[in-house]
Amino acid sequence: MGVFQKGWYENRVLPRVVELACGGEHMECWRLQAVEGLHGTVVEIGFGSGLNMGLYPSAVTEVVAVEPSLLARERATARIASSGIPVRHVGVDGQSIPLPDNSCDSALSTFTMCTIPDVEAAISEVQRVLRPGGAFHFLEHALAPDSSVAKWQHRLEPTQRRLAGGCHLTRDPVALLVAAGMDVDVVTSRYVKGPKPWTWFTVGRATVTS
Numbered sequence: 001m002g003v004f005q006k007g008w009y010e011n012r013v014l015p016r017v018v019e020l021a022c023g024g025e026h027m028e029c030w031r032l033q034a035v036e037g038l039h040g041t042v043v044e045i046g047f048g049s050g051l052n053m054g055l056y057p058s059a060v061t062e063v064v065a066v067e068p069s070l071l072a073r074e075r076a077t078a079r080i081a082s083s084g085i086p087v088r089h090v091g092v093d094g095q096s097i098p099l100p101d102n103s104c105d106s107a108l109s110t111f112t113m114c115t116i117p118d119v120e121a122a123i124s125e126v127q128r129v130l131r132p133g134g135a136f137h138f139l140e141h142a143l144a145p146d147s148s149v150a151k152w153q154h155r156l157e158p159t160q161r162r163l164a165g166g167c168h169l170t171r172d173p174v175a176l177l178v179a180a181g182m183d184v185d186v187v188t189s190r191y192v193k194g195p196k197p198w199t200w201f202t203v204g205r206a207t208v209t210s
């Protein structure tokens, strides 16, 4: 099955599981660090069910959302309405964002760089749609720095990908952004509470180097 031809589990169940796993008060402090400093028009790749909507700073004037899951988009409706920030769903694939070059002031990914199949293509698209000087804010679970944990991440990754919509445990978002020519400022990287293969979190911002 292709990226957008999913079965019952991925269409009807997984978006709810993601909301439980990635939502909740314990995630808010991480999400707040990710959204801090976002302003103007923000492109959010993997918008999901809008869990960042209540946390966006007041300087954000519009969110352009890229999200393939119809159920997640439906479940975002109430959060969008109560945020007071206009949201345009512009596309379904971060690998090909239907926006003009230099059209966004900032960009955001929370727990999405792990899932997009060709993440290098998505980073390139974010670079294209960001205005010069615009920052790509990210919050991701990532490859752990400890070899014993990383070994388990590699072992568990095939099962994780099958059960969690293609989510990788062994991606290193900072290395990917640096390899794409971006200047990365890591705000925090550390383990959060929970099983270590899933809980090495990293939050930061990346800008295009001149």
Ligand SMILES: C[S@@+](CC[C@H](N)C(=O)[O-])C[C@H]1O[C@@H](n2cnc3c(N)ncnc32)[C@H](O)[C@@H]1O
Binding pocket: 003, 018, 022, 045, 046, 047, 048, 049, 051, 066, 067, 068, 069, 072, 092, 093, 094, 095, 109, 110, 111, 112, 115, 116, 117
């Ligand atoms: C783990 S969820 C995170 C959702 C949301 N960003 C959050 O923080 O709650 C990953 C999201 O990426 C979306 N996704 C999957 N493939 C994608 C793609 N090619 N382009 C953009 N988003 C994608 C999924 O539908 C899902 O909503």
